[in-house]
Amino acid sequence: xxxxxxxxxxxxxxxxxxxxxxxxxxxxxxxxxxxxxxxxxxxxxxxxxxxxxxxxxxxxxxxxxxxxxxxxxxxxxxxxxxxxxxxxxxxxxxxxxxxxxxxxxxxxxxxxxxxxxxxxxxxxxxxxxxxxxxxxxxxxxxxxxxxxxxxxxxxxxxxxxxxxxxxxxxxxxxxxxxxxxxxxxxxxxxxxxxxxxxxxxxxxxxxxxxxxxxxxxxxxxxxxxxxxxxxxxxxxxxxxxxxxxxxxxxxxxxxxxxxxxxxxxxxxxxxxxxxxxxxxxxxxxxxxxxxxxxxxxxxxxxxxxxxxxxxxxxxxxxxxxxxxxxxxxxxxxxxxxxxxxxxxxxxxxxxxxxx
Amino acid sequence: xxxxxxxxxxxxxxxxxxxxxxxxxxxxxxxxxxxxxxxxxxxxxxxxxxxxxxxxxxxxxxxxxxxxxxxxxxxxxxxxxxxxxxxxxxxxxxxxxxxxxxxxxxxxxxxxxxxxxxxxxxxxxxxxxxxxxxxxxxxxxxxxxxxxxxxxxxxxxxxxxxxxxxxxxxxxxxxxxxxxxxxxxxxxxxxxxxxxxxxxxxxxxxxxxxxxxxxxxxxxxxxxxxxxxxxxxxxxxxxxxxxxxxxxxxxxxxxxxxxxxxxxxxxxxxxxxxxxxxxxxxxxxxxxxxxxxxxxxxxxxxxxxxxxxxxxxxxxxxxxxxxxxxxxxxxxxxxxxxxxxxxxxxxxxxxxxxx
Numbered sequence: 001x002x003x004x005x006x007x008x009x010x011x012x013x014x015x016x017x018x019x020x021x022x023x024x025x026x027x028x029x030x031x032x033x034x035x036x037x038x039x040x041x042x043x044x045x046x047x048x049x050x051x052x053x054x055x056x057x058x059x060x061x062x063x064x065x066x067x068x069x070x071x072x073x074x075x076x077x078x079x080x081x082x083x084x085x086x087x088x089x090x091x092x093x094x095x096x097x098x099x100x101x102x103x104x105x106x107x108x109x110x111x112x113x114x115x116x117x118x119x120x121x122x123x124x125x126x127x128x129x130x131x132x133x134x135x136x137x138x139x140x141x142x143x144x145x146x147x148x149x150x151x152x153x154x155x156x157x158x159x160x161x162x163x164x165x166x167x168x169x170x171x172x173x174x175x176x177x178x179x180x181x182x183x184x185x186x187x188x189x190x191x192x193x194x195x196x197x198x199x200x201x202x203x204x205x206x207x208x209x210x211x212x213x214x215x216x217x218x219x220x221x222x223x224x225x226x227x228x229x230x231x232x233x234x235x236x237x238x239x240x241x242x243x244x245x246x247x248x249x250x251x252x253x254x255x256x257x258x259x260x261x262x263x264x265x266x267x268x269x270x271x272x273x274x275x276x277x278x279x280x281x282x283x284x285x286x287x288x289x290x291x292x293x294x295x296x297x298x299x300x301x302x303x304x305x306x307x308x309x310x311x312x313x314x315x316x317x318x319x320x321x322x323x324x325x326x327x328x329x330x331x332x333x334x335x336x337x338x339x340x341x342x343x344x345x346x347x348x349x350x351x352x353x354x355x
Numbered sequence: 356x357x358x359x360x361x362x363x364x365x366x367x368x369x370x371x372x373x374x375x376x377x378x379x380x381x382x383x384x385x386x387x388x389x390x391x392x393x394x395x396x397x398x399x400x401x402x403x404x405x406x407x408x409x410x411x412x413x414x415x416x417x418x419x420x421x422x423x424x425x426x427x428x429x430x431x432x433x434x435x436x437x438x439x440x441x442x443x444x445x446x447x448x449x450x451x452x453x454x455x456x457x458x459x460x461x462x463x464x465x466x467x468x469x470x471x472x473x474x475x476x477x478x479x480x481x482x483x484x485x486x487x488x489x490x491x492x493x494x495x496x497x498x499x500x501x502x503x504x505x506x507x508x509x510x511x512x513x514x515x516x517x518x519x520x521x522x523x524x525x526x527x528x529x530x531x532x533x534x535x536x537x538x539x540x541x542x543x544x545x546x547x548x549x550x551x552x553x554x555x556x557x558x559x560x561x562x563x564x565x566x567x568x569x570x571x572x573x574x575x576x577x578x579x580x581x582x583x584x585x586x587x588x589x590x591x592x593x594x595x596x597x598x599x600x601x602x603x604x605x606x607x608x609x610x611x612x613x614x615x616x617x618x619x620x621x622x623x624x625x626x627x628x629x630x631x632x633x634x635x636x637x638x639x640x641x642x643x644x645x646x647x648x649x650x651x652x653x654x655x656x657x658x659x660x661x662x663x664x665x666x667x668x669x670x671x672x673x674x675x676x677x678x679x680x681x682x683x684x685x686x687x688x689x690x691x692x693x694x695x696x697x698x699x700x701x702x703x704x705x706x707x708x709x710x
Binding site: 028029030031033055057059060061063066067071072074104107140144146147150152163167182185187188189191200201202203205207210227228 | 383384385386388392410412413414415416417418421422423424425426427429459460461462495497499501502505506507508509510511518520522537539540541542543544545546547548553554555556557558559560561562563565580581582583591
């Protein structure tokens with residue numbers, strides 16, 4: 001992909017950047033946004049001309065469908081700046097394709113590539129000063145789409161807004177993560193929307209996650225809703241289990257997000273000669289492996305944290321502490337993946353794309 | 356309940372009503388709104404003073420959590436005006452309690468009674484000219500709450516907006532309704548949010564419902580997501596089945612909404628001497644009953660349509676037409692329920708509440 005400078009995107013620049021007011025050393029994830037945003041509306045059956053304009057609030061009718069029926073999807077991506085000041089994306093076409101899959105599942109229009117990909121490259125060029133060099137520094141990218149049509153009849157909207165907003169971020173560190181295995185609550189139904197990055201999937205997790213917090217855990221490992229016997233995701237991330245020297249992760253399905261970090265880690269691990277088995281892991285297997293010492297690691301995988309090592313899990317009121325590993329797969333794979341993202345290692349997979 | 360005229364609700368009236376521009380004979384459901392709306396914000400851990408003000412769009416930050424994580428809930432209610440010009444609500448405390456149950460499940464703050472109930476009564480007094488007399492005419496009431504806090508970290512918001520908007524409505528008639536029994540898609544997970552009136556539950560149904568439309572059906576009858584053998588809801592309504600002279604409807608659960616119309620119809624039917632069994636009906640039972648002629652009626656039950664008779668259903672590519680009934684339970688119960696709502700029959704249950 002290359003930057004299409006002929007694409008018709010209108011750009012209205014801010015008079016004065018707010019970048020000097022931002023302390024890039026003390027960023028709280030997802031709370032500071034850059035000077036501009038990309039906006040593209042869908043009306044009368046077609047996408048209008050995208051516009052890059054100053055970041056600002058916008059007006060919506062109280063009956064806008066996003067408020068009542070939750071037609072809303074998003075993606076999470078990152079941009080990286082390297083020593084020579086060039087800016088890179090990691091597998092953006094994967095996010096673009098998944099975004100449009102989410103759109104179809106939520107009965108929303110697919111976004112054209114020139115809006116999503118070219119629009120993203122243009123706004124990143126404009127905001128390049130917001131991307132700081134150095135491993136761990138990134139610009140978090142949030143493309144999203146909401147239903148802006150008005151009316152409280154429960155039907156798909158005819159009007160939508162696609163936007164890209166950008167938030168500078170430091171390396172995401174969540175501290176020691178203890179997880180609770182879900183015995184009652186769940187995040188997705190068979191035949192439901194769990195595989196879509198739909199807004200409603202996330203708010204549904206807040207209450208069970210809060211209950212876990214109150215009990216001293218940072219995250220929930222979700223199990224299948226029908227039997228609560230299969231391990232599926234960790235918080236808002238895909239989850240990997242290392243039993244002896246084999247890595248296990250659940251297959252993607254209607255209930256499990258097809259994570260870009262997940263699939264990249266699978267490829268990386270296999271290149272490293274690690275045996276990776278893509279199959280459902282049962283809670284009972286996890287407990288048995290913890291008891292006999294063969295369970296070595298659990299980690300979440302997602303764009304924000306990249307890899308999130310888990311120190312222990314609780315199931316049916318019993319807490320199982322994981323061993324401290326010398327040769328942690330989680331830390332090794334995280335290092336190798338971020339080295340590719342920051343162009344510190346050769347990208348033999350062809351995953352990185354220059355802006 | 357009585358109108359608390361001492362409650363501190365600020366009222367800002369429109370300069371000129373738009374009511375004269377509205378043709379009350381050709382209303383499309385949920386598309387026209389009255390002159391005013393009620394707004395009450397939650398910030399710094401407390402509800403602020405409610406305000407009734409002109410209906411208008413409002414500003415939100417692009418990173419507002421409702422756009423990204425779908426923290427949004429609502430209720431549907433109606434107000435009725437009778438011959439003596441008095442205005443009535445139907446079991447408003449049921450909607451109020453369910454709203455707050457939805458709030459808890461979605462990790463949102465509960466709304467105080469003086470905001471929801473007294474606020475509703477005050478705005479209805481102000482908008483009483485928008486409620487037309489005559490059976491079928493109603494003012495549809497949409498209380499809702501959205502997360503307005505900004506930031507794209509997947510955590511509950513700290514700021515919320517509760518609103519009430521009002522839409523004049525004619526009797527809801529959806530034509531002949533043929534339904535498709537869901538064999539693959541589903542609306543709710545065990546341990547999920549199906550029992551909450553959460554925005555995300557509705558958009559998740561749009562795509563499977565569109566597929567049903569494309570195949571010639573108006574609605575989907577949802578089955579349990581784990582086995583697709585139990586009949587659960589019809590579209591966005593609870594569903595009843597009449598086999599011989601017994602009415603069946605599924606018990607409320609985490610997957611099934613505790614509908615006010617549903618529970619009222621159960622009480623009414625029992626008062627009429629109809630045998631009502633509250634239990635899961637299997638798809639196989641429905642097919643068997645359709646084949647042997649004992650299946651007499653299927654109908655949806657909800658606030659908007661009250662009762663929505665279904666003329667036939669399809670399952671595994673076979674369409675089953677229902678008989679035309681002389682003594683339809685659906686039509687009889689609808690007549691009796693709306694007579695109570697419009698004060699045309701004695702309200703022995705104490706369901707109606709004067710504004």
